[in-house]
Amino acid sequence: MEILRYDLVIVGSGIAGLRAATAAAWASGGKISIAILSKIQAMRSHSLSAEGGMSAVLYPEKTNDSLELHAYDTVKGSDFLADQDAVQVLVEYAPKEVRYLERIGVPWTREPDGRIAQRPFGGMSIPRTTFAADKTGFFIMSTLFSETRRFDNIHIYHEHFVTKFIVENGQFRGVTAYDLRKGEFKLFYAKAGIIATGGAGRLYRFTTTAHSTTGETLGYALRAGMAIKDMEFVQWHPTALVPSGILVSEAARGEGGYLINKEGERFMKRYAPQRMELAPRDIVSRAILTECMEGRGFQHESGMCYVGLDLRHLGEERINKRIPFIRELAHKYAGIDALSEPIPVRPAVHYTMGGIHTDTWGRVLTADGKWIRGLWAAGEAAAVSIHGANRLGSNSLSECSVWGRLTGEQAAKYAMETPALPSPEEKLVEAAKKEEGRIFDTLLHKEVNAPSPYEVKRQLNDIMEEHFGPFRHGSAMAEGVAKLKKLREYTSFRIADGSRVYNQNLKDALEIDGMIDLALVVGLGAYARAESRGAHYRLDYPKRDDVSWLKHTVAYLYGGEIKLTYAPVTITKWKPEERKY
Amino acid sequence: MKSVVIKVKRYDGKKTWWQEYKVEAPSEKVSVLDLLVKVKEEQDPTLAVRYSCRMAICGSCGMVINGVPRLACQTLLSELKAEFITVEPMWNHKVIKDLVVDLEPDFEKVKKVKPYIIRDIKEIYETDKEFGQKPEELDKYYNFAYCIQCGLCMSACPVVATHERFLGPMALNAGYRWSADSRDQGWKERVKIIDAEEGVWACHLAYTCSAVCPRGVDPGFSIQLLKAAMLRKAKRP
Ligand SMILES: Cc1cc2nc3c(=O)[nH]c(=O)nc-3n(C[C@H](O)[C@H](O)[C@H](O)COP(=O)(O)OP(=O)(O)OC[C@H]3O[C@@H](n4cnc5c(N)ncnc54)[C@H](O)[C@@H]3O)c2cc1C
Ligand code: SF4
Ligand code: FES
Numbered sequence: 001m002e003i004l005r006y007d008l009v010i011v012g013s014g015i016a017g018l019r020a021a022t023a024a025a026w027a028s029g030g031k032i033s034i035a036i037l038s039k040i041q042a043m044r045s046h047s048l049s050a051e052g053g054m055s056a057v058l059y060p061e062k063t064n065d066s067l068e069l070h071a072y073d074t075v076k077g078s079d080f081l082a083d084q085d086a087v088q089v090l091v092e093y094a095p096k097e098v099r100y101l102e103r104i105g106v107p108w109t110r111e112p113d114g115r116i117a118q119r120p121f122g123g124m125s126i127p128r129t130t131f132a133a134d135k136t137g138f139f140i141m142s143t144l145f146s147e148t149r150r151f152d153n154i155h156i157y158h159e160h161f162v163t164k165f166i167v168e169n170g171q172f173r174g175v176t177a178y179d180l181r182k183g184e185f186k187l188f189y190a191k192a193g194i195i196a197t198g199g200a201g202r203l204y205r206f207t208t209t210a211h212s213t214t215g216e217t218l219g220y221a222l223r224a225g226m227a228i229k230d231m232e233f234v235q236w237h238p239t240a241l242v243p244s245g246i247l248v249s250e251a252a253r254g255e256g257g258y259l260i261n262k263e264g265e266r267f268m269k270r271y272a273p274q275r276m277e278l279a280p281r282d283i284v285s286r287a288i289l290t291e292c293m294e295g296r297g298f299q300h301e302s303g304m305c306y307v308g309l310d311l312r313h314l315g316e317e318r319i320n321k322r323i324p325f326i327r328e329l330a331h332k333y334a335g336i337d338a339l340s341e342p343i344p345v346r347p348a349v350h351y352t353m354g355g356i357h358t359d360t361w362g363r364v365l366t367a368d369g370k371w372i373r374g375l376w377a378a379g380e381a382a383a384v385s386i387h388g389a390n391r392l393g394s395n396s397l398s399e400c401s402v403w404g405r406l407t408g409e410q411a412a413k414y415a416m417e418t419p420a421l422p423s424p425e426e427k428l429v430e431a432a433k434k435e436e437g438r439i440f441d442t443l444l445h446k447e448v449n450a451p452s453p454y455e456v457k458r459q460l461n462d463i464m465e466e467h468f469g470p471f472r473h474g475s476a477m478a479e480g481v482a483k484l485k486k487l488r489e490y491t492s493f494r495i496a497d498g499s500r501v502y503n504q505n506l507k508d509a510l511e512i513d514g515m516i517d518l519a520l521v522v523g524l525g526a527y528a529r530a531e532s533r534g535a536h537y538r539l540d541y542p543k544r545d546d547v548s549w550l551k552h553t554v555a556y557l558y559g560g561e562i563k564l565t566y567a568p569v570t571i572t573k574w575k576p577e578e579r580k581y
Numbered sequence: 582m583k584s585v586v587i588k589v590k591r592y593d594g595k596k597t598w599w600q601e602y603k604v605e606a607p608s609e610k611v612s613v614l615d616l617l618v619k620v621k622e623e624q625d626p627t628l629a630v631r632y633s634c635r636m637a638i639c640g641s642c643g644m645v646i647n648g649v650p651r652l653a654c655q656t657l658l659s660e661l662k663a664e665f666i667t668v669e670p671m672w673n674h675k676v677i678k679d680l681v682v683d684l685e686p687d688f689e690k691v692k693k694v695k696p697y698i699i700r701d702i703k704e705i706y707e708t709d710k711e712f713g714q715k716p717e718e719l720d721k722y723y724n725f726a727y728c729i730q731c732g733l734c735m736s737a738c739p740v741v742a743t744h745e746r747f748l749g750p751m752a753l754n755a756g757y758r759w760s761a762d763s764r765d766q767g768w769k770e771r772v773k774i775i776d777a778e779e780g781v782w783a784c785h786l787a788y789t790c791s792a793v794c795p796r797g798v799d800p801g802f803s804i805q806l807l808k809a810a811m812l813r814k815a816k817r818p
Contacts, residue, residue: 026706041631041684043730044639096709103705103712105698105762107719107726114713138638139726146696146755158685181677211618212633243610246636301608329636332655335610454622497627501594502678505626 001436002186003424006155007032007415009175009188010408011162011217012196013042015137015397016379018144019097019404020194022104024412025151032415034154035188037177039161039212039507043145046198046210047400050137051249051325053129054101054397056094058116065126067091072574074395077123077280078388079534079544080576081230081552081569086360086384088572090395090402097401098130106143107132109322119322120254123280123392123581134251134325137397160186161507162217164435165193165224165375166428170366172374173428176435180507183500185440187432189424192374192411195221195356195364196404199380203519204349205461208240208247216514218381221356222521227367227556229383229567231354231518232525233535235391236470238284239309240348243302244333248309248326248345250393253277255322258310259288260342261296267307275581282390282535283581285347285470292346300344308342347470353391353535354525355383357554357567362407367556367565374414376407385552388569389534443495444506450492453509459487460512460519468526473539477527484520520562525553528564546576582607585658587616589628590669592676600625606658613666614642614653617680629679637795640729643736644680645669650733650793671736684732690748691730694756694774699767712764722761725754725803727796734790734800746779750790750800753781757803760810761818768810768817781807 008024010017013036021036036042057065070091075082102108102116109117109131121129132139148154160177167173174189200215201207218228238259239248253259259277261267271287272279279287291297292305300306311319311326316339319327330336330343356377357365362384364375379400386399467480493512497505531545532538551566583606591600602620614632621628630653631641637655646656646668653668674682698705734750735741741749748756756775760768775781784804791801810818 040633040639040641044633044641046633046639048638049634049636099709099711100705103698103708103710103764105759105764107723108714110714110716110719112716114715114718116711135638135727138729142726142729146759149692149695150697150702181683210633210639211635244635332637332657333610452626454626495626499593499627499678502629502681504621504629508626 001433002184003429004035004186004188005421006035006188006190008034008192008194008411009190010034010036010194010196011175012045012198012379012381013038013145013156014045014047014196014198014379015140015144015400016404017194017196018141018148019401020196020378020408020411021154022144022147022151023405023408025154027409027412028416030151030153032153032412035157036148036154037157037160037162037175037188039159041158042156043142045141046213048138048141049210049247050397051134051247052121052251052254053119053131053136053394054098054140054401055121055124055129055392055394056098056398057091057128058095058098058118058130063126063128065128069125070128073124074386074392075574076579077390077392079390079579080550081388081533082386083360083384083570084572084574085570086386089360090386090398093402093405094398097398097405101140101143101401104143104147106139109133119251120278121392121394122250122253122278122284124394129254129394131251134249134323140397161510163220163439163510165220166431167224167372167375168428170370170372172372176432178439178507180502183502185436187424187429189421189428191415191418191421193376194407194411195375195377195381196379197381199352200515200518201349201352203460203515203522204464206240206245206465207349208237208245209350214511214515215352215518216511218356219514219517222517222555222557222562225366226364226372227357227554228521229354229357229552229554230385230525231352231521231555232529232553233353233389234349234522235281235351235353235535236285236347237350238281238288238347239345241329241334242300242304242306242344242346245348246329246333247350248330248343249323251323252309252311252326255318256314260308260310261291262298263296267291267296272581279581280390280392282537286537288347289470298344304346306344306346309345310342311338312340351391351396352380353383353387353389355381358382358384360384361410362403367554376411378403378407389536439506439510440500443492443509444498448494450494451490453493453505453512456487456490456493456512460515463487464519468523471537471539472526474527477523481520481523481527484516484523488516488520517562521555524562524564525555529553550576583609585616586665587620588665588667589679591679592670593678609657609659611658612654613646613656613668617653617668629681631681638729640731643671643731643733645671645736650736652731652733652795655795671732673736673738673741674732687732687735687749687751688730690752691755693748694752694771695767696755696759698759698762698765699770700765714763718763722758725758725761725798728754728758728798729796731795733793733795737789737793739787739789740783740785744779744783747783748775748780750804753807754798754800754803757807757818772811775807776811
């Protein structure tokens with residue numbers, strides 16, 4: 001086992017992780033050593049699938065927009081579960097981040113005078129979504145990755161799968177990782193850490209997220225004493241391509257696309273008469289599923305029900321200029337030309353609002369609110385919380401960039417103020433060696449009776465789709481929780497590949513191992529929350545209940561069991577009101 | 582359902598062999614990647630394949646399919662007329678295992694051309710201004726910024742095959758993309774790296790790079806634009 005010593009270890013190289021790295025590199029004047037670990041090649045992180053854009057108030061005088069309005073839209077979109085002080089931080093820093101990204105070379109789409117162009121997005125009352133055609137995430141990701149190359153003190157570790165966070169006496173000590181390419185196990189011993197491992201869409205089967213968006217690190221976080229907040233809030237994006245689940249960005253509706261049912265009717269008029277197709281995602285997703293349940297959807301050969309996303313009236317020029325990727329994807333993966341036919345779409349899991357419990361500045365907290373010293377979380381993996389019960393499209397890229405920067409700066413300062421690391425003490429090395437043993441000796445050489453990780457994943461996906469979908473019910477969820485608990489009894493997996501170099505089979509098993517715990521957090525949180533709020537919709541409790549449930553769910557591990565507690569929501573300006581669009 | 586046979590060139594660190602798998606494809610619209618993942622999950626978990634986005638944007642799944650370097654997730658069954666699909670790892674790269682190759686040398690070459698905005702760095706990190714860019718300035722490099730670093734052009738290039746130090750289409754394209762950006766002032770610095778035997782002048786204009794690029798980046802053309810700018814002694818390409 002190799003031991004590497006760093007001032008700062010960043011786990012995850014999506015927009016949040018990369019931005020944390022450039023911020024820390026600059027803030028420390030190049031003085032601290034920074035490692036970025038990514039389980040896939042660093043520039044391939046899921047952030048690059050983001051299509052639509054990044055929200056920020058850029059030219060308030062020209063557009064009549066204001067930070068206050070952006071904050072209000074976000075809070076209302078969250079169904080009042082967002083922490084309003086955190087939302088304030090988001091809206092203040094987002095424009096600075098868009099401009100930072102401009103300065104490092106993101107090819108933002110422009111107005112004729114050279115300003116950055118902005119488009120409308122669901123739940124945003126004013127066009128404030130900045131974009132780079134419909135490959136926004138790709139361009140931000142690739143530019144940020146390139147930017148890290150400027151700094152010699154940023155070291156990139158491609159294909160290093162983190163298996164464990166090490167926390168001792170309330171202090172972060174490092175992580176262990178499996179280097180797939182070399183087939184080696186390593187301890188990254190560090191003063192500070194930032195967790196930026198993204199979401200967990202792959203808990204479900206029908207999802208817009210990349211294969212790598214599995215969320216196991218959130219399960220590992222629980223084991224290291226961290227807490228997970230608001231995980232029951234799972235966002236379904238209304239328009240995923242049938243049958244693959246590939247996203248058709250909200251930009252399609254932002255640019256003026258219609259949703260139509262089998263009768264050719266723009267059905268959103270019955271659900272959100274004012275905002276129509278641009279109502280928030282939870283509302284549009286439920287509208288589509290209701291159309292389907294009431295027999296007004298189309299039927300796909302795969303058995304899926306869908307509705308049509310109609311772009312025909314937008315014309316070829318606008319489509320090619322503003323949303324070319326959507327046309328390309330629909331053509332490639334659904335075999336239709338958006339110029340002449342509606343695109344077949346239905347809701348798919350897209351985003352997890354919940355994540356690692358942090359304070360407003362991204363510092364990682366235990367369930368009782370204590371900071372784990374030296375540790376931060378940022379991006380989709382964290383719940384700060386600005387999205388509450390429902391995220392507005394384009395607020396996530398802003399969040400990743402803003403909290404990437406904020407945590408990077410804080411971690412750099414902390415690392416500079418902390419004395420140089422001595423050699424790791426025996427106990428730490430022992431803990432890492434034990435982890436190596438768990439993986440290479442126990443997991444890798446297992447009896448043949450255990451189930452294959454893929455079989456377990458199939459079961460997990462089935463349970464999540466069936467029991468914790470967009471329409472939930474107490475009795476179905478109770479059953480789901482029981483099934484998840486059974487799944488959790490599997491203590492080992494059958495790993496057919498016996499090699500160490502690039503053993504994806506082993507990596508897949510490690511993912512599943514963390515995902516099961518996380519799924520149970522979703523299940524328990526959803527079952528307990530006896531109300532409907534944002535993306536969490538219960539047929540047996542169809543109303544929001546601010547008296548009992550205006551609070552964050554906080555899950556933690558105690559004696560091997562997942563327990564729930566609750567934390568208050570920070571309300572500074574806006575009292576909860578009815579959410580109408 | 583349609584039965585398909587996939588023949589995969591495998592490597593386990595010691596030996597190389599061809600292995601055949603028979604898979605049921607649920608429709609003609611599935612990709613070669615979908616089929617490989619199906620093999621992995623249902624028949625042979627020891628098969629190693631790199632993949633993530635499954636929508637042709639992350640650049641993970643480059644491989645040689647029926648003799649052509651392509652992205653597996655962008656290659657649909659319906660496009661392959663053959664009954665038999667053969668897949669092998671990308672050419673011109675060291676194989677790590679099965680279809681997974683070592684791309685780090687390619688990434689290091691990109692790093693050599695300084696793929697970032699070169700100008701006073703304090704202006705980037707300590708101001709809050711917008712540099713600004715006109716749509717016509719954006720158009721100059723936009724298409725070249727689409728590169729997803731998949732390495733397919735490197736795999737197809739006949740010069741890369743024999744000239745190890747050649748920067749190659751992936752890195753040279755990055756050299757053009759950054760130098761052609763109106764916000765950048767680094768052309769002079771990059772010329773020193775690119776105007777060399779292992780830089781643009783090694784290119785033989787085979788254009789196989791552009792032929793295989795899954796994002797239509799046209800790296801062959803960016804190499805020509807670089808050469809032209811050097812010969813003209815232009816301020817930027
Ligand atoms: C298709 C799609 C389109 C979207 N479009 C938009 C949009 O237009 N606007 C918007 O605001 N949001 C959008 N979102 C949401 C947004 O893209 C994500 O929330 C955001 O990119 C997450 O970034 P991140 O940096 O937190 O993590 P990610 O980009 O997901 O990166 C996670 C990183 O963690 C690493 N990692 C994970 N586990 C481990 C481990 N065990 N060991 C080591 N490394 C690990 C991964 O390798 C990766 O580098 C979209 C989401 C999807 C699915
Ligand atoms: S230029 Fe094209 S083929 Fe080459 S690495 Fe970039 S995207 Fe891939
Ligand atoms: S899986 Fe991302 S490009 Fe193929």
